[in-house]
Amino acid sequence: MTIVTRFAPSPTGKLHLGHAFSAIRSHDRARGDGGSFLLRIEDIDGTRSRPDHVAGIVQDLQWLGLEWDGDVLFQSSRLDRYAAALERLKAMGLLYPCICTRADIAASGSAPHGPSGAIYPGTCRGAAVDESGAAWRIDMAAAVARCGLLDWTDELAGVQRADPLAHGDVVLARKDAPASYHLAVTVDDAFQGVTHVVRGRDLFDATHVHRLLQCLLDLPMPIYRHHALLTDADGRRLAKRDGAPTLTSLREQGVDGRRLADDLRAGRLPIGFGVPNA
Numbered sequence: 001m002t003i004v005t006r007f008a009p010s011p012t013g014k015l016h017l018g019h020a021f022s023a024i025r026s027h028d029r030a031r032g033d034g035g036s037f038l039l040r041i042e043d044i045d046g047t048r049s050r051p052d053h054v055a056g057i058v059q060d061l062q063w064l065g066l067e068w069d070g071d072v073l074f075q076s077s078r079l080d081r082y083a084a085a086l087e088r089l090k091a092m093g094l095l096y097p098c099i100c101t102r103a104d105i106a107a108s109g110s111a112p113h114g115p116s117g118a119i120y121p122g123t124c125r126g127a128a129v130d131e132s133g134a135a136w137r138i139d140m141a142a143a144v145a146r147c148g149l150l151d152w153t154d155e156l157a158g159v160q161r162a163d164p165l166a167h168g169d170v171v172l173a174r175k176d177a178p179a180s181y182h183l184a185v186t187v188d189d190a191f192q193g194v195t196h197v198v199r200g201r202d203l204f205d206a207t208h209v210h211r212l213l214q215c216l217l218d219l220p221m222p223i224y225r226h227h228a229l230l231t232d233a234d235g236r237r238l239a240k241r242d243g244a245p246t247l248t249s250l251r252e253q254g255v256d257g258r259r260l261a262d263d264l265r266a267g268r269l270p271i272g273f274g275v276p277n278a
Contacts, residue, residue: 003035004195007061007068008185010042011053014246015060018200018230018237021264025227026198027066028265038192039068044075044179060247063257073192075184082179085187085217086136086172094143094216095172097134098124115205119168137169147215152207155196155225162211170209186210190219201226202237230269
């Protein structure tokens, strides 16, 4: 089997060291076995995605010495594929429109918590809802009943039993986002022939939902590898909202990108950052 991996950032901001670490892990997983490494830009958030960030992503990856195979795939060019997947799930009777806001869910005393926060309590399930402007949620219990028990494999954590019910009826599309991360990434990984998904441990739980969507849409199941996250000296994961140093700023300071990439591979990080444990 020829290994195919991908790096799929969203152009809603500049890349930081955590992104670099993940891109290198994905790149090296493929290259180490003579496989292919792909670049996908997840730009369907029309209000936050910016062309200058796309250019910055390309420059940052080249600065790190990472090369990808083939053309860059833009999710904004594949909206028809996501719409087709949604229509297929609707035809199965597995989706329902929902007009509840995040504030509505947060205010609901019946909303339990799961891996991703408050679980939707099903307020609109079975209700008469105007589809105009509504989000589309998956009836998770009905979907799980259709597919039964499912497993997936992580190269670091081993075989996992999928538990999508823990996430509740997640949103698969909204008026301002024609496909959720869950739906788009599942459809695109299959389209691009990705055999090994290498990404951060923060997305481990999301894989339970992706495994279910693969079953419902008759898509192949890749092997996963959820690596540890880079942290700061206090053990907090690097994030845009916390002001993590960007690769652009390091590049502009004259840092050698290829040397930085080699340091990240070896677990040597700039002063002030922790060391990943896997």
